[in-house]
Amino acid sequence: MASYLELDGISKKYGDKAILRKLNAAFDEGDLVAIVGPSGVGKTTLLRIIDRLEEPDSGEVSFRGEPYSRLSAKAVQKRIGMVFQNPVVFNASVFNNVAYSLRFRGVASEELKNRVLSILRLLKLDSLSERSALTLSGGEAQRVSLARAMVYSPELLLLDEPTANLDPHNVSIIEDALMECNRENRTTTIIVTHNIFQAKRIAKKVAFLLDGELIDYSAVEEFFSSPKDPRTTSFIKGDMVY
């Protein structure tokens, strides 16, 4: 049976530089996978291909059994939620920043209000609801960008370093929200992080991206206790020079 999300031989070059090389991976429904790897290996590129912001040079992505070549980019994006590495917020209140995502989908009135307020509560933004999003701190703005991607209950949630440069308080709010969403709604989640401790804390599986491939991809305990690849061992120990 086909997996929930399948990447089949994905290659991507920028100029002469091969970033992804025939990358294969499969993600199961309800999974919470952390993708780790050194800076510049193509983690963001991989997420952008899954969200169809970028087309691979070759290879095919299939989502719930349907290849991307048979789906429009818009249709895919409607079903996937993505949080960018350095998010921007819209010049509107916190409430409206989050409500837009539902308005795009024709949700209105009471239902819209209830869903926005509940996601704001989950990310501890309820007291900032009426504030202009442009006046938020970095951590608050990051949580707004998470809320607007989660509010429409996407079938797949992609997160690109959602807690980089944040203090422990913001980090724990975000991690708790992601784990709760994954537990309660079985939201399939892929989180890119350079922080292996974060991967250990929240992920069920960990994938290690290096040299254009996922060179190691296993359950979290196994990934850390008995890595298959010596390069994974050196990355975990923190002595990988790259």
Next chain:
Amino acid sequence: MGGFEFLIDGFLKALQLISSGDPLIATITLLSLRVSVTATLLGAIFGIPTGFLIARKDFIGKSMITTVVNTAMGLPPVVVGLVIYLMLSSFGPLGFLKLLYTPEAMIIAQTVLTFPIACGITISVVMSLNPKLKETLVSLGAPGIWEALILLNESRLGLITAIITAFGGAISEVGAIMMVGGNLGGFTQALTTSIMLYTNMGDFDTAIALGIILLMIAFGVNLFLTLLQSRSKIKRTV
């Protein structure tokens, strides 16, 4: 009477005319406002969406069109007046409309001037938006119309500047409306064209009064813009 007393005397009489609510001055002011406000709104209604599309879409000849629009922002009003005159005159292609020497002809002429201003400023404002805004909207699955609305909202300060700049150009322009309106008493007399007429006739009191009103309108509009810009300065980006 010395030169300065002559000026001061004219100024005082002008103030008297304005404060007494002189019907001629009121008619001229209202016509001017009606023509320029309408032309500004029309220029914005067509210019802003056009500018948005030019800025957002990639197509062959995009930089060419942008250059044409930017050049058109500085069209000489007299030339615009001449072209519209030729179109509307009884021997022109639109002569059957019988619009020459009417306020409608003045509105058409000024719309030709306000359209490229609204369009050109919109292009530059929308092009300078953070590209991440658009990408975020795409990844959130925003339908095209929502994407446009939110990006225009992000550009709102620049768009208001565009509208006010267009209005400022229209209200103070004289060449185009003179040629197609003809400055007919009580019918197509605008502030600028009347100032010329009354100065030529030696009626300096009326000319000065109209000049004061024109300046006050221009000043009021710019004051509004400055207030708006300073208000939005409190906002910051993350």
